[in-house]
Amino acid sequence: MALRKTHIASAEAVMMGYAISTNQPLPIIITEAIGVWIGSQLPDIDQRQTRINKKTGVETSVLTLWGHRTWSHSIWIPAFLFILARYSSNSPMLNGISVYGYKVMGYFYFTLVLGYFLHELLDAFSVEGIRWLYPLGNRKIIRKKGIFRYKVHSMKEIMIRYVSVTIVVIELIFYLYKNLK
Ligand SMILES: [Zn+2]
Structure with a gap:
């Protein structure tokens, strides 16, 4: 959204x-950044499928059967992924890759879930809202007001983006400063 x-x-x-606040080593931070990058884009996969379908005129995926912001934006998917992440990070095979001595895959799994959840959280604050418990509950829980409420494509959404980018830059500078001195 x-x-x-x-x-x-x-x-x-x-x-x-x-x-950064928990002082994680660089290989782990990079892995986590990738996990969040992928996870935060996953919920809107149904939207992209819809666009592809419009172009090609064929149903390319079962994801579109339910429509946008239904299953993909429910709490069930990250809850399920979280269980998978816990399982995978405890598995010697699935958490087997180590970079500079750090077992990074476990961090990847969990930050993928985190990214997914943060996507839903941000969408929940939008005017359009989401249905956390889909298919339970027949309507969206939409915030009536509040400073964090925003419209997609609005000035406010763009501001959220730039503030976020600024925070990332400050965090990176802080990290470099801490590790170079
Ligand atoms: Zn979304």
Whole structure:
């Protein structure tokens, strides 16, 4: 719902803040940044499918059967992915890749889920809202007002994006400063 770039920027800002404040090593931070980058784009996969379908005129995916912002924007998917992430990070095979001695895949799995969840959270603040418990509950929980409420493609959404990008830049500078002195 919100634009792709806004989703990526805001999710990275949150993740970087956590990674830097907990002093994580660089290979892990990079892995987490990739995880969030992918995860924060996943929920709108149905939207992109719809666009592809319009162009080609064929149903290219089962994802479109339910329509946009239904299953993909429910709490069930990240909840399920979280269970998968826990399982995968405990598996010697699925968490087997180490970079400079750090087992990075576990961090990748969890930040993928985090990115997914942050995407939904941002969408939940939009005027359009989402249905967290789809298909339970027959209408969207939409915020009536509040300073964080925004319209997609509006000035406010663009501001959320730029503020997020600025936060990421500040976090990076802070990280470099801390590690170079
Ligand atoms: Zn969305």
